[in-house]
Amino acid sequence: MTEDHAPQDTPRNVDQSSDQIFVIVGGGLAGARAAETLRSEGFTGRVIIVAAEKTVPYIRPPLSKGYLQGHDDRDSLDVHPAPWYATQGIEIVLGMPASALSLAHKTLTLGEGTVLHYDKLLLATGAAPRHFDEPSTHLTGVHHLRSADSSTLLRAALRPGGRRIVIIGSGWIGLEVAATARGYGNTVTVIGHGAVPLGHAIGDEVGAVFAELHRDNGVNLLMNTTVHAIVGGEHGVTGVRLGDETLVPADVVVVAIGAAPNVQLARAAGLPIHREIPHGPISGITVDAGFRTTDADVYAVGDAASVFHPVLGTQLHVEHWANAENAGPAAARSMLGQAVAYDAIPYFYTDQFDLSMEYSGYPSLAAGATVVFRGNRTAREFVAFWLRENRVVAGMNVNVWDVNETVQQLIGTRVVVDPARLADLSVPLEELFEARGATQRVTD
Ligand SMILES: Cc1cc2nc3c(=O)[nH]c(=O)nc-3n(C[C@H](O)[C@H](O)[C@H](O)COP(=O)(O)OP(=O)(O)OC[C@H]3O[C@@H](n4cnc5c(N)ncnc54)[C@H](O)[C@@H]3O)c2cc1C
Numbered sequence: 001m002t003e004d005h006a007p008q009d010t011p012r013n014v015d016q017s018s019d020q021i022f023v024i025v026g027g028g029l030a031g032a033r034a035a036e037t038l039r040s041e042g043f044t045g046r047v048i049i050v051a052a053e054k055t056v057p058y059i060r061p062p063l064s065k066g067y068l069q070g071h072d073d074r075d076s077l078d079v080h081p082a083p084w085y086a087t088q089g090i091e092i093v094l095g096m097p098a099s100a101l102s103l104a105h106k107t108l109t110l111g112e113g114t115v116l117h118y119d120k121l122l123l124a125t126g127a128a129p130r131h132f133d134e135p136s137t138h139l140t141g142v143h144h145l146r147s148a149d150s151s152t153l154l155r156a157a158l159r160p161g162g163r164r165i166v167i168i169g170s171g172w173i174g175l176e177v178a179a180t181a182r183g184y185g186n187t188v189t190v191i192g193h194g195a196v197p198l199g200h201a202i203g204d205e206v207g208a209v210f211a212e213l214h215r216d217n218g219v220n221l222l223m224n225t226t227v228h229a230i231v232g233g234e235h236g237v238t239g240v241r242l243g244d245e246t247l248v249p250a251d252v253v254v255v256a257i258g259a260a261p262n263v264q265l266a267r268a269a270g271l272p273i274h275r276e277i278p279h280g281p282i283s284g285i286t287v288d289a290g291f292r293t294t295d296a297d298v299y300a301v302g303d304a305a306s307v308f309h310p311v312l313g314t315q316l317h318v319e320h321w322a323n324a325e326n327a328g329p330a331a332a333r334s335m336l337g338q339a340v341a342y343d344a345i346p347y348f349y350t351d352q353f354d355l356s357m358e359y360s361g362y363p364s365l366a367a368g369a370t371v372v373f374r375g376n377r378t379a380r381e382f383v384a385f386w387l388r389e390n391r392v393v394a395g396m397n398v399n400v401w402d403v404n405e406t407v408q409q410l411i412g413t414r415v416v417v418d419p420a421r422l423a424d425l426s427v428p429l430e431e432l433f434e435a436r437g438a439t440q441r442v443t444d
Pocket of ligand 1: 025026027028029030031050051052053059060061062063064096097098099124125126127145146147173262265301302303304318319320321322324347348349350351
């Protein structure tokens with residue numbers, strides 16, 4: 001590390017002596033897994049995690065589920081217990097956001113002062129919840145969910161029960177919070193843009209399953225609805241005004257309208273940032289399949305990155321736990337000079353009321369594809385497959401277990417399947433690989 005500033009600015013847990021320095025910006029799951037892999041792959045130089053949050057890296061999925069419900073305790077979220085980092089010789093600077101990056105000098109500025117030199121740098125800065133562009137978003141009683149602290153605050157607001165909770169956004173997090181809020185005995189309204197929740201993510205046909213699930217559990221779904229404003233005063237939020245001027249009264253409002261990748265450091269340093277459509281929303285720091293930016297010593301991973309996917313042949317931005325879990329290690333191997341072409345099939349899961357599901361596949365290919373259901377949709381026990389030219393591009397198992405690996409194989413091998421046999425519960429899924437005639441392996 002080069003010291004360009006007064007020694008008292010240097011965090012005490014950063015060792016001053018060493019040559020090869022790998023710095024990871026962001027103490028989330030991707031950053032923690034990358035640091036862990038650097039060590040397990042035998043890297044003996046210094047590994048420094050620079051973390052904006054004051055706690056060691058933790059996982060976020062329970063923040064809208066088990067932790068928000070009060071079932072999981074805070075320690076169970078930690079990727080590793082705090083002392084583990086020292087045992088691995090991983091230095092971790094907590095509560096200190098990196099504020100500037102100089103590619104020319106290979107330095108990272110922490111907060112307002114300390115400057116760290118790096119030999120290799122990994123940007124694992126995650127994402128931040130989107131806000132409405134208006135002051136009422138800061139009213140007492142308006143919540144955004146991303147950190148453990150924000151989940152603790154929201155839990156305190158939901159726990160008493162009997163309150164009017166309005167959730168803006170009918171995506172994964174909005175629906176998970178709705179289920180948790182109902183579990184505490186609140187009145188819950190979810191407001192969404194599309195005809196059904198999750199329509200943009202999984203299409204209207206499968207999104208309808210989630211609509212029914214929530215309605216069956218007493219959630220008031222206001223779909224095809226736009227929010228005009230969050231309203232309230234000095235005593236806090238009082239409601240949500242819709243586009244047609246209707247006021248939906250609220251004691252608590254949860255804004256769950258998606259997240260934006262944290263690209264500020266990279267952008268200010270001049271690194272390319274990807275947008276799927278010109279002038280559209282940012283989809284992450286542009287990296288190749290080995291997580292390399294255009295700067296040879298700077299990498300990006302996790303929610304912050306848009307990674308070239310060799311199978312799709314396009315950039316892919318994935319905001320899911322499994323991506324942070326698996327791509328973090330892959331990025332670390334790439335930093336160590338190993339050949340990496342990350343081609344994992346995106347995977348995620350959700351738990352809402354009595355529905356648990358796993359999804360594997362490429363949402364961009366699944367959009368507009370033919371959906372085949374295998375199992376009982378009404379009982380919410382099925383596997384849904386999205387087919388393009390009779391090849392599976394995505395699959396979702398709902399309250400059906402031990403099939404995810406097979407679903408991934410169907411996607412990965414790109415076998416041509418017979419939709420009727422795929423839907424037929426009497427035909428084992430494995431047979432779709434084996435049967436000659438009904439399936440044909442594609443080798444291109
Ligand atoms: C409430 C919630 C529920 C979720 N549920 C699911 C689920 O059920 N299934 C699923 O697959 N995925 C789920 N996810 C998504 C999953 O948690 C994320 O994909 C994952 O956390 C991404 O990990 P990451 O390390 O890339 O980013 P993050 O976890 O966001 O970590 C990035 C870290 O970098 C820090 N940082 C940012 N800028 C700086 C800076 N300049 N300097 C230093 N540090 C910085 C941030 O403070 C943060 O701590 C959920 C997410 C949330 C918020």
